[in-house]
Amino acid sequence: GENVEQHPSTLSVQEGDSAVIKCTYSDSASNYFPWYKQELGKGPQLIIDIRSNVGEKKDQRIAVTLNKTAKHFSLHITETQPEDSAVYFCAASIGGNQFYFGTGTSLTVIP
Amino acid sequence: GAGVSQSPSNKVTEKGKDVELRCDPISGHTALYWYRQSLGQGLEFLIYFQGNSAPDKSGLPSDRFSAERTGGSVSTLTIQRTQQEDSAVYLCASSLGYERRQPQHFGDGTRLSIL
Numbered sequence: 001g002e003n004v005e006q007h008p009s010t011l012s013v014q015e016g017d018s019a020v021i022k023c024t025y026s027d028s029a030s031n032y033f034p035w036y037k038q039e040l041g042k043g044p045q046l047i048i049d050i051r052s053n054v055g056e057k058k059d060q061r062i063a064v065t066l067n068k069t070a071k072h073f074s075l076h077i078t079e080t081q082p083e084d085s086a087v088y089f090c091a092a093s094i095g096g097n098q099f100y101f102g103t104g105t106s107l108t109v110i111p
Numbered sequence: 112g113a114g115v116s117q118s119p120s121n122k123v124t125e126k127g128k129d130v131e132l133r134c135d136p137i138s139g140h141t142a143l144y145w146y147r148q149s150l151g152q153g154l155e156f157l158i159y160f161q162g163n164s165a166p167d168k169s170g171l172p173s174d175r176f177s178a179e180r181t182g183g184s185v186s187t188l189t190i191q192r193t194q195q196e197d198s199a200v201y202l203c204a205s206s207l208g209y210e211r212r213q214p215q216h217f218g219d220g221t222r223l224s225i226l
Contacts, residue, residue, distance in 0.1 A: 006153075034214055043115070043202055043217035044154070089153060099144075099215065103153040 002027040004092050006102025013080050014110050021105045023090035024072040030092040030100075033073045035064060038087045038104075047088075048075070080109045113137070115218035117203050123224045126195060132188045132221045134203030142208025143186050144215060145178055148200045157201075160186060161208050190223075198225045 003026040013019045023033075031052035036044035050057045050064045050073065057064050063076040077084055090102040116135040124130055136143050145157040156170040160180045171177070175193075180186040190197055200222050204215040 036217075041219070043117075043204075043219045045217070046214045049214055099156070101154040104151075 002030060002092055002094070002098070002100040004090060004100045004102045006090050006105060008105060009103065010106045010108075012108045012110060015080060015082060017080055019077045019080050019084070019107055019109075021075045021088055021090070021107070022072060023074070023092075023102050024070075025092040025100070026071065027092070027094060028068075028071065029094045030071075031095065032093040033064070033066060034091050034093075034099075035075050036089045036091070038089065040086075044089055077107075080107075082109050082111050085109045115203055115205055115216055117201075117218035117221050119221055120219065121222045121224075123226065124193060125226050126193060128193055129189065129191045130193055130223065132190075132201050132203075132223070134186045134188070134205075134218060136184065136186070136203070136205030137216055140205035140207055140216070141183065142206045142213070143180060144204045144206075145186070145188050146202045146204065147172075148202055148220070150199075154202065157188070193223075193225045195225045198223055 006023045034049035035047050037047045038044040048059050048062050048064050050066050061078045066073040085108050087104045087106050089104050091099045093099045118133045141162045143160040146154040148154050158178045159167040175191045178188045200220040202220045204217045206213040206215045
Protein backbone atom coordinates (compact mmCIF):
# COMPACT_ATOMS: atom_id res chain seq x y z
CA GLY A 1 0.00 0.00 0.00
CA GLU A 2 0.91 3.67 -0.08
CA ASN A 3 3.43 5.06 2.41
CA VAL A 4 3.58 8.80 3.09
CA GLU A 5 6.49 10.31 4.98
CA GLN A 6 6.46 13.87 6.26
CA HIS A 7 9.31 16.10 7.42
CA PRO A 8 10.11 17.86 9.63
CA SER A 9 8.03 16.74 12.60
CA THR A 10 8.49 20.14 14.26
CA LEU A 11 9.32 23.51 12.74
CA SER A 12 9.84 26.92 14.34
CA VAL A 13 10.10 30.09 12.28
CA GLN A 14 10.17 33.79 12.99
CA GLU A 15 7.10 35.75 12.05
CA GLY A 16 7.41 36.94 8.46
CA ASP A 17 9.74 34.13 7.41
CA SER A 18 8.76 31.25 5.12
CA ALA A 19 7.99 27.69 6.21
CA VAL A 20 8.38 24.60 4.05
CA ILE A 21 7.03 21.13 4.85
CA LYS A 22 7.90 18.16 2.65
CA CYS A 23 6.20 14.84 2.00
CA THR A 24 7.19 11.81 -0.03
CA TYR A 25 4.95 9.01 -1.23
CA SER A 26 5.62 5.55 -2.56
CA ASP A 27 2.74 4.65 -4.90
CA SER A 28 3.17 6.24 -8.34
CA ALA A 29 -0.59 5.78 -8.90
CA SER A 30 -1.37 8.43 -6.27
CA ASN A 31 -2.96 11.38 -8.02
CA TYR A 32 -4.46 13.66 -5.37
CA PHE A 33 -2.55 15.40 -2.59
CA PRO A 34 -4.41 17.49 -0.01
CA TRP A 35 -2.89 19.44 2.88
CA TYR A 36 -4.69 19.94 6.18
CA LYS A 37 -4.20 22.34 9.07
CA GLN A 38 -5.22 21.15 12.53
CA GLU A 39 -5.52 23.56 15.43
CA LEU A 40 -5.62 22.38 19.02
CA GLY A 41 -8.91 20.65 19.84
CA LYS A 42 -10.18 20.92 16.28
CA GLY A 43 -10.46 18.58 13.34
CA PRO A 44 -8.14 18.90 10.31
CA GLN A 45 -9.20 21.60 7.86
CA LEU A 46 -8.32 21.43 4.16
CA ILE A 47 -6.12 24.38 3.21
CA ILE A 48 -4.96 23.48 -0.28
CA ASP A 49 -4.82 20.48 -2.59
CA ILE A 50 -3.13 19.55 -5.83
CA ARG A 51 -3.87 16.95 -8.48
CA SER A 52 -1.29 15.03 -10.43
CA ASN A 53 -1.81 16.92 -13.67
CA VAL A 54 -0.57 20.13 -12.03
CA GLY A 55 2.95 20.97 -10.82
CA GLU A 56 2.19 23.93 -8.58
CA LYS A 57 -0.80 25.64 -7.05
CA LYS A 58 -0.97 28.89 -5.07
CA ASP A 59 -3.57 30.43 -2.82
CA GLN A 60 -2.46 33.74 -1.33
CA ARG A 61 0.39 32.93 1.10
CA ILE A 62 0.14 29.18 0.63
CA ALA A 63 1.54 27.15 -2.24
CA VAL A 64 1.99 23.47 -2.95
CA THR A 65 4.44 21.93 -5.42
CA LEU A 66 4.38 18.41 -6.80
CA ASN A 67 7.23 16.45 -8.36
CA LYS A 68 5.73 13.25 -9.76
CA THR A 69 9.04 11.89 -10.95
CA ALA A 70 10.60 12.11 -7.50
CA LYS A 71 7.28 11.33 -5.79
CA HIS A 72 7.37 14.24 -3.42
CA PHE A 73 5.25 17.29 -2.73
CA SER A 74 5.77 20.31 -0.51
CA LEU A 75 3.77 22.98 1.29
CA HIS A 76 5.15 26.51 1.29
CA ILE A 77 3.84 29.21 3.60
CA THR A 78 5.21 32.70 3.01
CA GLU A 79 5.09 35.73 5.33
CA THR A 80 4.17 33.51 8.25
CA GLN A 81 1.92 34.87 10.99
CA PRO A 82 1.32 33.62 14.56
CA GLU A 83 -2.09 32.30 13.51
CA ASP A 84 -0.33 29.91 11.12
CA SER A 85 0.86 27.98 14.19
CA ALA A 86 -0.79 24.55 14.05
CA VAL A 87 -0.14 20.94 13.04
CA TYR A 88 -0.05 20.39 9.28
CA PHE A 89 -0.77 17.04 7.62
CA CYS A 90 -0.14 15.95 4.07
CA ALA A 91 -2.03 13.11 2.42
CA ALA A 92 -1.97 11.10 -0.79
CA SER A 93 -4.77 9.29 -2.55
CA ILE A 94 -5.15 7.13 -5.63
CA GLY A 95 -8.85 7.89 -5.58
CA GLY A 96 -11.82 6.15 -4.09
CA ASN A 97 -11.79 5.85 -0.34
CA GLN A 98 -8.15 5.50 0.53
CA PHE A 99 -6.29 8.49 1.87
CA TYR A 100 -2.84 8.00 3.37
CA PHE A 101 -1.72 10.65 5.82
CA GLY A 102 1.69 11.80 6.93
CA THR A 103 2.48 11.95 10.64
CA GLY A 104 2.16 15.73 10.86
CA THR A 105 4.38 18.78 11.31
CA SER A 106 3.93 21.01 14.32
CA LEU A 107 4.61 24.57 13.11
CA THR A 108 5.31 27.35 15.58
CA VAL A 109 5.53 30.93 14.36
CA ILE A 110 7.42 33.08 16.84
CA PRO A 111 6.19 36.68 17.05
CA GLY B 112 -24.99 23.36 10.72
CA ALA B 113 -22.87 23.53 7.61
CA GLY B 114 -20.04 21.30 8.77
CA VAL B 115 -19.52 17.75 10.01
CA SER B 116 -20.87 17.38 13.53
CA GLN B 117 -19.58 14.82 16.04
CA SER B 118 -20.89 13.95 19.47
CA PRO B 119 -20.00 13.73 22.23
CA SER B 120 -16.96 16.00 22.04
CA ASN B 121 -15.45 14.23 25.04
CA LYS B 122 -16.13 10.82 26.53
CA VAL B 123 -14.60 9.29 29.63
CA THR B 124 -15.48 5.71 30.46
CA GLU B 125 -14.22 2.74 32.41
CA LYS B 126 -12.33 -0.11 30.84
CA GLY B 127 -14.70 -2.83 29.68
CA LYS B 128 -17.64 -0.53 28.95
CA ASP B 129 -19.15 -0.06 25.48
CA VAL B 130 -19.16 3.38 23.83
CA GLU B 131 -21.02 4.87 20.88
CA LEU B 132 -19.71 7.82 18.92
CA ARG B 133 -21.92 9.74 16.52
CA CYS B 134 -21.20 11.57 13.27
CA ASP B 135 -23.53 13.85 11.29
CA PRO B 136 -21.98 14.43 7.84
CA ILE B 137 -22.49 17.44 5.61
CA SER B 138 -25.85 17.24 3.88
CA GLY B 139 -25.52 15.70 0.44
CA HIS B 140 -22.17 14.05 1.12
CA THR B 141 -22.40 10.40 0.19
CA ALA B 142 -18.98 9.33 1.48
CA LEU B 143 -18.23 9.07 5.20
CA TYR B 144 -14.96 8.10 6.88
CA TRP B 145 -13.90 7.31 10.43
CA TYR B 146 -10.29 7.83 11.56
CA ARG B 147 -8.46 7.42 14.83
CA GLN B 148 -5.80 9.90 15.93
CA SER B 149 -3.57 9.02 18.85
CA LEU B 150 -1.63 11.73 20.69
CA GLY B 151 0.97 13.26 18.39
CA GLN B 152 0.24 10.79 15.62
CA GLY B 153 -1.23 10.90 12.16
CA LEU B 154 -4.64 9.69 11.13
CA GLU B 155 -5.36 5.97 11.15
CA PHE B 156 -8.12 4.92 8.74
CA LEU B 157 -10.88 2.83 10.33
CA ILE B 158 -13.88 2.49 8.02
CA TYR B 159 -15.45 4.05 4.92
CA PHE B 160 -19.06 4.28 3.73
CA GLN B 161 -20.05 5.23 0.18
CA GLY B 162 -23.74 5.52 -0.60
CA ASN B 163 -25.47 2.15 -0.45
CA SER B 164 -22.33 0.15 -1.14
CA ALA B 165 -20.90 -2.29 1.38
CA PRO B 166 -18.57 -0.39 3.74
CA ASP B 167 -14.80 -0.80 3.59
CA LYS B 168 -13.97 -2.11 7.06
CA SER B 169 -10.36 -2.90 6.34
CA GLY B 170 -9.01 -0.44 8.91
CA LEU B 171 -10.94 -1.63 11.95
CA PRO B 172 -8.31 -2.81 14.48
CA SER B 173 -10.37 -5.59 16.06
CA ASP B 174 -13.85 -7.13 16.12
CA ARG B 175 -14.64 -4.92 19.13
CA PHE B 176 -15.02 -2.06 16.66
CA SER B 177 -18.06 -1.70 14.42
CA ALA B 178 -19.86 1.08 12.61
CA GLU B 179 -23.11 1.62 10.82
CA ARG B 180 -24.62 4.34 8.74
CA THR B 181 -28.39 4.67 8.77
CA GLY B 182 -30.29 6.14 5.84
CA GLY B 183 -27.09 7.15 4.13
CA SER B 184 -26.57 9.97 6.61
CA VAL B 185 -25.75 9.68 10.33
CA SER B 186 -23.09 7.18 11.34
CA THR B 187 -22.35 5.55 14.68
CA LEU B 188 -19.00 4.02 15.63
CA THR B 189 -19.30 1.48 18.44
CA ILE B 190 -16.43 0.16 20.54
CA GLN B 191 -17.28 -2.81 22.73
CA ARG B 192 -15.41 -3.85 25.87
CA THR B 193 -13.16 -0.81 25.68
CA GLN B 194 -9.45 -1.11 26.47
CA GLN B 195 -7.02 1.60 27.55
CA GLU B 196 -5.31 1.49 24.16
CA ASP B 197 -8.59 2.66 22.62
CA SER B 198 -7.99 6.10 24.14
CA ALA B 199 -7.63 8.52 21.23
CA VAL B 200 -9.47 11.17 19.24
CA TYR B 201 -11.96 9.66 16.81
CA LEU B 202 -12.48 11.82 13.74
CA CYS B 203 -15.25 11.62 11.19
CA ALA B 204 -15.04 13.11 7.70
CA SER B 205 -17.42 13.32 4.77
CA SER B 206 -17.02 14.09 1.08
CA LEU B 207 -19.12 14.29 -2.05
CA GLY B 208 -17.72 10.92 -2.92
CA TYR B 209 -19.44 10.37 -6.25
CA GLU B 210 -16.30 11.37 -8.06
CA ARG B 211 -12.73 10.40 -7.38
CA ARG B 212 -10.39 12.70 -5.52
CA GLN B 213 -12.95 14.68 -3.59
CA PRO B 214 -11.62 16.56 -0.55
CA GLN B 215 -12.66 15.39 2.89
CA HIS B 216 -14.29 17.66 5.44
CA PHE B 217 -13.59 16.75 9.06
CA GLY B 218 -15.52 17.16 12.27
CA ASP B 219 -13.78 18.24 15.48
CA GLY B 220 -13.68 14.69 16.79
CA THR B 221 -14.59 12.83 19.95
CA ARG B 222 -11.82 12.63 22.53
CA LEU B 223 -12.19 9.21 24.15
CA SER B 224 -10.47 8.43 27.44
CA ILE B 225 -10.56 4.92 28.90
CA LEU B 226 -9.80 4.76 32.63
